[in-house]
Amino acid sequence: MSDPIIKIQNMNKWFGDFQVLKNINLEVEANKKIVVCGPSGSGKSTLIRCINRLEEHQEGDIIVDGNELSEKTKDIEKIRAEVGMVFQQFNLFPHLSILDNCTLAPIWVKKMPKKEAQELALDQLKKVQIDDQANKFPGQLSGGQQQRCAIARALCMQPKIMLFDEPTSALDPEMIKEVLDAMVSLAKGGMTMIVVTHEMGFAKEVADEVIFMDEGMIIEKAETKEFFANPKSDRTKLFLSQIL
Amino acid sequence: MQAINFLKPNRDNIKNYSIIGSVLILISLIDVISNAFLKTNLTSFLPGSLTTLFPLILGLIGLNMMRIDYSGNKTLDLLNKNINTNNFNALLTLLILFSIIKALPPSLSWMIFDANISGDSKDACTGTGACWTYIKVWFRRFMYGMYPNEFHWRINTAFILVIALGFVGYFMKENLKKYLALYYVIIYPVIAYLVIYYLISGGSFGLQWVETGAWGGLSLTFIVSFFCLIFCFPLGMIFALGRRSNLPVIKYISICYIEFWRGVPLITVLFMSSVMFPMFLPEDFFMDKLVRVIIAITLFEAAYCAEVIRGGLQSLPRGQYDAAKSLGMGYWKMHIFVILPQALKLVIPGIANTFLALVKDTPLIFVVGLAELAGMLALAKTNPKWLGFAMEGYIFASIIFWIICYAMSKYSYNLEAKYKTER
Numbered sequence: 116m117s118d119p120i121i122k123i124q125n126m127n128k129w130f131g132d133f134q135v136l137k138n139i140n141l142e143v144e145a146n147k148k149i150v151v152c153g154p155s156g157s158g159k160s161t162l163i164r165c166i167n168r169l170e171e172h173q174e175g176d177i178i179v180d181g182n183e184l185s186e187k188t189k190d191i192e193k194i195r196a197e198v199g200m201v202f203q204q205f206n207l208f209p210h211l212s213i214l215d216n217c218t219l220a221p222i223w224v225k226k227m228p229k230k231e232a233q234e235l236a237l238d239q240l241k242k243v244q245i246d247d248q249a250n251k252f253p254g255q256l257s258g259g260q261q262q263r264c265a266i267a268r269a270l271c272m273q274p275k276i277m278l279f280d281e282p283t284s285a286l287d288p289e290m291i292k293e294v295l296d297a298m299v300s301l302a303k304g305g306m307t308m309i310v311v312t313h314e315m316g317f318a319k320e321v322a323d324e325v326i327f328m329d330e331g332m333i334i335e336k337a338e339t340k341e342f343f344a345n346p347k348s349d350r351t352k353l354f355l356s357q358i359l
Numbered sequence: 360m361q362a363i364n365f366l367k368p369n370r371d372n373i374k375n376y377s378i379i380g381s382v383l384i385l386i387s388l389i390d391v392i393s394n395a396f397l398k399t400n401l402t403s404f405l406p407g408s409l410t411t412l413f414p415l416i417l418g419l420i421g422l423n424m425m426r427i428d429y430s431g432n433k434t435l436d437l438l439n440k441n442i443n444t445n446n447f448n449a450l451l452t453l454l455i456l457f458s459i460i461k462a463l464p465p466s467l468s469w470m471i472f473d474a475n476i477s478g479d480s481k482d483a484c485t486g487t488g489a490c491w492t493y494i495k496v497w498f499r500r501f502m503y504g505m506y507p508n509e510f511h512w513r514i515n516t517a518f519i520l521v522i523a524l525g526f527v528g529y530f531m532k533e534n535l536k537k538y539l540a541l542y543y544v545i546i547y548p549v550i551a552y553l554v555i556y557y558l559i560s561g562g563s564f565g566l567q568w569v570e571t572g573a574w575g576g577l578s579l580t581f582i583v584s585f586f587c588l589i590f591c592f593p594l595g596m597i598f599a600l601g602r603r604s605n606l607p608v609i610k611y612i613s614i615c616y617i618e619f620w621r622g623v624p625l626i627t628v629l630f631m632s633s634v635m636f637p638m639f640l641p642e643d644f645f646m647d648k649l650v651r652v653i654i655a656i657t658l659f660e661a662a663y664c665a666e667v668i669r670g671g672l673q674s675l676p677r678g679q680y681d682a683a684k685s686l687g688m689g690y691w692k693m694h695i696f697v698i699l700p701q702a703l704k705l706v707i708p709g710i711a712n713t714f715l716a717l718v719k720d721t722p723l724i725f726v727v728g729l730a731e732l733a734g735m736l737a738l739a740k741t742n743p744k745w746l747g748f749a750m751e752g753y754i755f756a757s758i759i760f761w762i763i764c765y766a767m768s769k770y771s772y773n774l775e776a777k778y779k780t781e782r
Contacts, residue, residue, distance in 0.1 A: 164681075167684075167685055169681050169685065192689045195684060195685055195687040196687025197687075198685070199685070200682075202681065202682065204676075206678035206679060206681060206682035207682070208682070208683075208697055208701075210700050219686070219696055219697075220687060223688070223696060224687045224692065225687075269685070269686070272686060
């Protein structure tokens with residue numbers, strides 16, 4: 116067994132007086148796909164935002180790829196560059212074309228030559244099948260196309276880990292499939308992924324492990340088959356009965 | 360076919376209604392025009408107050424008859440939709456139209472037909488209208504202030520050079536484009552300063568030294584506005600970012616700065632800069648009054664710019680920051696490539712507003728003895744040889760200010776259209 120690439124120990128987080136995450140312990144090994152599910156407000160998004168320190172935790176340790184995240188972490192940008200993230204609202208940069216969205220960070224953060232960055236970007240865009248839209252602006256694309264572009268943009272940084280924060284929740288049912296397809300093929304390529312989603316079909320197909328969260332706690336963590344076949348806690352059973 | 364009901368037009372008799380309506384409106388217009396231009400009252404047979412109201416009433420009835428929804432006639436529909444939606448709007452339309460017609464003849468005859476422009480002294484103005492001779496004689500003063508006549512070419516050359524240098528950005532090669540911001544924020548102002556210093560001030564290269572006290576007129580308006588505009592924008596940007604900083608020292612310095620400068624009137628700032636400030640300087644240290652005034656206005660307007668830009672920063676969704684951070688961008692990269700381009704695009708109208716206000720605030724430098732365009736007017740109108748022409752002067756100045764400001768606001772609309780990428 117290799118060393119875990121993400122290691123969270125006894126992590127607590129508060130928003131003001133409200134404790135959003137309670138005593139989180141989680142280890143993710145490289146190349147594993149983890150799906151996090153749970154009712155809204157259960158702290159799923161906050162958890163994965165803590166992994167690239169878009170949110171700061173107050174207690175406990177988070178270790179990503181051997182680097183501990185804390186206030187003392189100096190090169191937080193370096194760690195973030197290795198952790199790609201896809202958001203619910205896409206968050207493409209509306210003033211830049213699709214291609215520029217993808218090349219911006221490689222050129223300015225990784226100091227990649229422009230030519231090389233563009234080739235890489237077109238390659239990634241091709242993988243998610245929107246290379247023909249490269250010169251359009253985000254506002255001219257459909258939601259599904261935008262989200263696929265957001266995936267390509269994150270991949271252009273050649274990250275070791277990809278975080279997905281409800282990537283299909285803002286999409287029409289028809290577009291969900293094209294985004295999930297892109298994620299499935301990414302998973303088959305061996306990427307380490309943590310996905311917050313309500314798409315149980317995706318979880319069954321791809322995930323190695325499923326985590327169920329409620330009220331800021333990890334209620335259940337199990338292998339995918341085990342999780343769906345015989346969930347242990349009553350809360351998980353209730354949730355699954357409602358969602359499936 | 361039903362009889363024509365005068366107050367309830369319908370689509371069946373649309374032709375009759377629109378013809379009768381237009382005839383009535385035409386009569387009312389003819390009445391007003393003859394009244395205004397020919398000074399004859401066509402309706403003198405009517406009793407007193409009715410004469411004045413006659414065209415209004417006639418026009419109203421006419422417009423009422425033409426008010427047919429979806430008439431099928433494009434011009435008529437357009438007319439009804441825009442100026443003739445109901446009786447009140449019809450009344451407003453007529454009142455505005457009639458007032459313009461009434462005001463046209465006297466203003467035209469004052470400005471053009473009864474005006475004088477020949478000659479070069481006050482005696483040439485014999486007409487009852489405007490005396491443009493005054494503007495003609497004083498024109499060079501209004502443009503260049505007390506700057507010696509034989510050196511005016513120096514001001515012109517300097518301006519042409521500065522404007523030409525401003526266009527360099529358009530012709531820059533692709534691989535130099537990334538230095539564009541650097542050029543406009545640092546290099547360009549320095550070059551412009553040197554050009555203006557050596558050409559207009561002179562003192563070297565065989566050019567005679569001309570004190571800044573002699574500068575004036577429109578050229579001074581341009582110089583002050585130009586330097587204040589290019590310096591206050593970057594400064595405002597720094598304070599806008601500073602006010603949103605997480606570092607308390609920077610944050611509170613920015614807040615203090617912004618609140619201080621927004622809290623004092625410009626006129627006191629100008630007095631301070633010219634009267635109080637030199638007292639704090641060491642004795643052998645000299646800073647020109649014009650430079651002090653430009654610094655004062657820049658600092659003052661930067662506070663306003665900062666708040667406008669902060670408004671733009673505030674309106675960006677948090678997701679943009681998240682996305683930039685998650686790609687590994689640090690504070691500066693995130694702001695330069697993601698946040699500021701979007702925020703600045705949003706605040707173009709606000710910035711244009713601030714800049715227009717700045718240009719129109721420049722006449723205030725008169726209080727410290729610098730006479731730009733409006734200041735020169737104030738001097739000229741008290742000249743004993745040319746008393747009584749304040750009106751012409753102020754009309755001249757307002758036209759010039761209007762042209763400058765309108766050009767600026769047009770330019771800002773163009774910028775808005777140029778950077779519009781959203782749906």
